Amino acid sequence: MNIGVIFAGGVGSRMHSRDLPKQFLSIHNKPIIIHTLEYFERNAEIDAVVIACVADWIPHMEKLLYQYRIEKVKRVVSGGATGQLSIYNGLLAAREVAAGRDAIVLIHDGVRPLINEELLSANIASVREYGSAITSAVVKETIVLAGEDGMVEEVPSRARSRVAKAPQSFRLEDILAVHERALSEGVTDSIDSCTLMQSYGFRLHMVDGPYENIKITTPDDFYTMRAILDARENEQIYGLHAPANE
Numbered sequence: 001m002n003i004g005v006i007f008a009g010g011v012g013s014r015m016h017s018r019d020l021p022k023q024f025l026s027i028h029n030k031p032i033i034i035h036t037l038e039y040f041e042r043n044a045e046i047d048a049v050v051i052a053c054v055a056d057w058i059p060h061m062e063k064l065l066y067q068y069r070i071e072k073v074k075r076v077v078s079g080g081a082t083g084q085l086s087i088y089n090g091l092l093a094a095r096e097v098a099a100g101r102d103a104i105v106l107i108h109d110g111v112r113p114l115i116n117e118e119l120l121s122a123n124i125a126s127v128r129e130y131g132s133a134i135t136s137a138v139v140k141e142t143i144v145l146a147g148e149d150g151m152v153e154e155v156p157s158r159a160r161s162r163v164a165k166a167p168q169s170f171r172l173e174d175i176l177a178v179h180e181r182a183l184s185e186g187v188t189d190s191i192d193s194c195t196l197m198q199s200y201g202f203r204l205h206m207v208d209g210p211y212e213n214i215k216i217t218t219p220d221d222f223y224t225m226r227a228i229l230d231a232r233e234n235e236q237i238y239g240l241h242a243p244a245n246e
Contacts, residue, residue: 001047001048001104002103002104002106003097003103003172004022004046004048004106004167005094005105006049007079007109007110008033008054008110009052009053009054009079009083009085022217024057027225029122030068032232033061033064035089036108036109036112037049037073037110039069040120043117043120046072047072048072048074048097049071049074050074050075050077050132052077052079052086053074053078053079054078054079055079061076062076073077076096077093083191084187084188087107087179094172104171104172105128106169107170108167108168109215111215112165112214114212115210119210122209125234126169126205126207127171131202131205132168132174132194132197132204132205133167133169133170133206133207134205134207135165136165136208136209137165137209137210137211141158143158143161162208164194165209168193170193170197174202178196178200179196182196
């Protein structure tokens, strides 16, 4: 069984939106989180989806699911005080949905909508073969590792460097066991799932995804997503290039 675990627990403080959490802001007349969920809905390998949502916004989320006919979502649960705790709540809901069956979970940000169905299938295939899938993207600029004194300590090879993105996918029993171990040791604010899994000794397999797979966190990200969707729309209508102005 393959289950999407969607984290939609943020309140969008860096987006400076006045009324709505960032996942509910609309681009192309559709909320960002619905853009994301539609890829999970359309992928035939995804059996179910659970969402960890800001508690006060669960009724709004459920209304959107009905409005846009997102039928694979089986649970909408409250997020936690941190991203790690929100994901843990989503994993517990996934365990309920799996009902004892072996499951792969694809942990994804609700505000990371510039993915595709092929990426979801690649994550599933990687977990089946290697036990994990960390979606990544090629680094286009040189990365440096800095010490606390501000001096450069290392310049990793750009050819081997990647940016970790999402989905980050695992066998449900593995990621739940690590979360429960972390909680028993007082760890509640790990930056993401791959950091948590590696800190407990798991080897992780990388899956390259689209470079534009950005997380919509700031106004700049919002406008970037809108520009990318505009370009995709023009490509559907005009082909690879929009017509020149006459």
